Amino acid sequence: MSATKELLPPLMKTESVLSERTLLAGVALSSFSALLLELALTRLFSVVLFYHFAFLAISIALLGLGAGGVFAHLWKLRLNAWETRRVAMMSTLLAAIFIPVVLEVVLHVPVALRLSAGNFLRLSVIYLCSAVPFLLTGVQFSTIFARESSRIPRIYGADLIGGALACLVIVPLLNWIGGPNSILFAAFISAIAAALWSATARARRSMLALAAVLALVMGLNVSGRLADIVWAKGVRRKNVEFARWNAISRVEVDHDDNGGRVIVIDADANTYIMNADISRWQGSGWQNNLMSAAPAVVNALRPHGDYAIIGPGGGVDVLRAVANGSHSVTGVEINPIIANTIMRDRYADYAYHLYERPDVHLHVADGRSFIRNARESFDVVQMTLVDTWASTAAGAFALSENSLYTTQAFREYFEHLKPDGIIAVTRWEFREPREALRVVSVAMEGLHQLGVTDASQHFILVSDGDLDEDGIPVAVLAKKSAFTPEEEATVTQHLRDYEDLRLLYSPFEPKPNAFSRLIQSNDPEAFTRTYEYNVTPVTDNKPFFFFTVKLARLLNLNSN
Template structure:
């Protein structure tokens, strides 16, 4: 039996790995919002597998379990290879970038549908493996759950190292190898042709992996802004693919996920001068008044801002979140091409997330600069506007101001393209941070200028003296910039009123996009849709630019998933079990609502925790691994503990667990920010330990609730188990989308409270149920009437859950992954 459990663990590990890897590939080959859409829909295949198993249970008898497990694991491996080949060379037509309005054609829809269909097939077969195991091995459901969750947690841990060491393409090939190996584990005896085929397939896939490592053939082609024929360096990690293009008569240029571009600058530009384009002119404005000091550069990339700071005589500290850029590109592979720019004694580069670094730093600076810091990359848990960014919040500006010397200046450069006007939102952030610092008139502390599509905002702790204002005005004229606002300007235009009026809210509301300040509780700077305009974005997204367009995709996903749930889960279950609700319908609906509440609650809490812990841990990859693994493993332990609860105390244990989860989540909603402020200065290892413990605490209870509830319901209405399983999977898909909508519009505190409310509703559903008669030790199906023609799948949770993966969820990073696993014990 342990052999079968180990095989299930291999499959769930492979399923979670495949989801993460496809998210990375799609972020490169598609525009980031489509990556989120396609992966979320593909994961729906996990839910469909459970329904297929239920309605066609006569085709999956217990006596053929090993053969069926091996057969579906083999198909998982084959279709993983097919999906890889297809997605590497197929994207979507049309432009969906910052400078183009989103346009859909029939070809676009066809291409997306094909990508969805191809990637859903391996997910379906992975889900079938877990569904079969849960159906026929239900007498040891607790132990099976543990292997299910442990496999998914292992996949989460392996994703980052495999991406970095093998690359996404080869890592997907390894997933296929693991799936074929699982088929061998399921059926090791040479009976028939299946074991031989599985062994041959595993060997062939392993050989293909080796050949592709030696001579890459299966690799991503040219997509978006990158021409692979000019690429001389490429490397994957858990949140990006960084490539370097070297074209004749141009500087080498880095691209992050084929869109965000930064050129590699040479150290000789410090003495000889750099380019005078609008980007350098606007971003380097601060150095017209600050020379010879300490400069902190957030996101130095290829060295644009580093060169500007060095030319002004500063010593530079650079904080780069991507280790590929900081180490492999700038300090190793292209050190000569950059003239050793990052190896100079007056340049110090730290690999960290900028906001987290500043919050823990104890030094003071004359200049803190952040220029166009973003990536247009789909993280593991979402995508850009759907992903939190703690660098652009009011609290972040408070941190920056605290790290300035008395006459220091913060310089932020952003796009200034209607309707989003990110540079104006930076102004509202700075104004609010200054107000909270006790500044009565923010107008004396701000200077802003723009040219073309770029705008720069300067913020000073103390008022700008008149001579500095004149120096800045002279620099703007020399560089061809247009002042947006400066202290003492005579005109009272919209920007001036936005800065100086006592109540700027009415003016902010007049802008087409939301420019109100954002806070750590709702750190979605790039989300420019007001809550009241949310529905309008679905029906008329022509006005949306690239960042907010992803919100329309999110809402469209919500509608599409609803249709798929009805077509592939609700309708088949109703058609094949239409007699289920004829007797005692209200009682049975309460039973079904229990599964729904658990499914929504688990994913909502998960999304909120991923967002909350992102800033505390200081790096998206840390947040993903720590939060997901802790949640999955704790849930697995909770699931096993549920078997130790005496039969007569199951209802009491269930109620206590639901109440405890709700209480802990509510406490986290109000106490985590204060606790993080106190602990964020600790070293990384203690912060990881604290985060794991905090996540595991509710995870234990969340893992206990599903199997406990299933045992209670199995004794009363065993025929509802498969239906509840399907509804749980559907609820998890809806919950992931709903959680992001709540987080973006109301904040993470509201998201946590919504998750707690779901667990309280599950508690009420359990309390309104009379105590169930003892269930047969053999499982729920044993309690079913003898006339029942099909065995009911053993309770365990939604197909998505039991597959070790739940729907993809946005930020946090990428990120789109424990949700996947959530299924296990948490409905």
């Protein structure tokens, strides 16, 4: 006898009273709840854990659903004593109860990026607890599919419809109610499914009461008043003044010990909100601090230029450009919480209404798409530390796609520059250079595609101090035309004024380092063959900018 036949209950009269409408609606709701939970967990894990753990939710779902099927097979004799409707009702009820428990566990169990027994244990707790709702769904679906074999096509269709609806609503749900409430909404739908599966009016009322309680908790948890991030990346969140979720990220504003306000994205990347009065810029501490940073070199070269700034965040680059004399600064910020809620609303006064100035034009859009479709040309296209150093150092973005740093993207940036325009990209760099080095490689290939045969005269590189440790910002300036002696003199004077800055490369003063060797080779592919890291130009077909480890080096590290 097949396993399917063995799962059938002794009496078939149970199936005759289970209407097709109830069956299909119940399966669709359960599928909706399970997939919504899986998708919401990816967003929550990317904040609480690390970006490279975000897809842990997929393996958790597969583990739970598979374990549920195994459980249904091993316990088939006991399950045969229950009607299908009761199995489904109990599974969805328990899932509705356990999903809030999962939320609390994920929010309150700290996991750091350290290889230790304690971290492994805590990660295992999160993993196993998160798998329980999927296990319950697996038991439910295995039982239904085994007992309702004559209606499998329609059941499977209902399953797909429920999952598809979850994929459609996850983005608006994250935008409207946030990450924790999206998980609670999955519990709410599971409770509604339990009410649908209930065979008696009394049981149905109990399930609906549970759904009402969950809805009330969601209502009370607006803005995270009941359940929000407590631990993230192994660190307890504190000094949080404001927090909000959307489909892109979780954004909070913290206050530091000196009274500053910092925007923190997914409990990782951060950008300070500029609290500077531009009318008092000259000779101020703000001028000294901001102009002594590597990205400020482009402001010295183009003080009155038209700027396009991708990812302006709290306004560092915007303030620098306006204060130095630019009459047109276009900011392109992808996250509406940062652009609108924080910078133009809640903290507008604190930022001296920087983003509401007539010479600042802020757009909520993808940076590359905006530049590609822009009708005007710019003197400078600037990107400063658009991605976070912490995730880069952890290897979190190694296999993440990034379309901002591809050859095709840089060609689009060059095409929207004026004849003597500059692309200014600042990246965190290592003692063994690779990220800023790859920026040079990508920009060089973009110049080659525009007809520049020798790009050695088109680069200037400056760092925030010596590259004697990991995490030093390096500004890569790639000019559409060759740099002139006058521009070289301007950079030299700026470095004299701010002695902590270091010149890594200029056409008139190449240094004995990897940057000079790459630029003077004029051939990124040939340079990479003898370099320790893969810094070849990346393309839209393979936009893995942060994956710089060569296979041979990886195998060598593993062998050691």
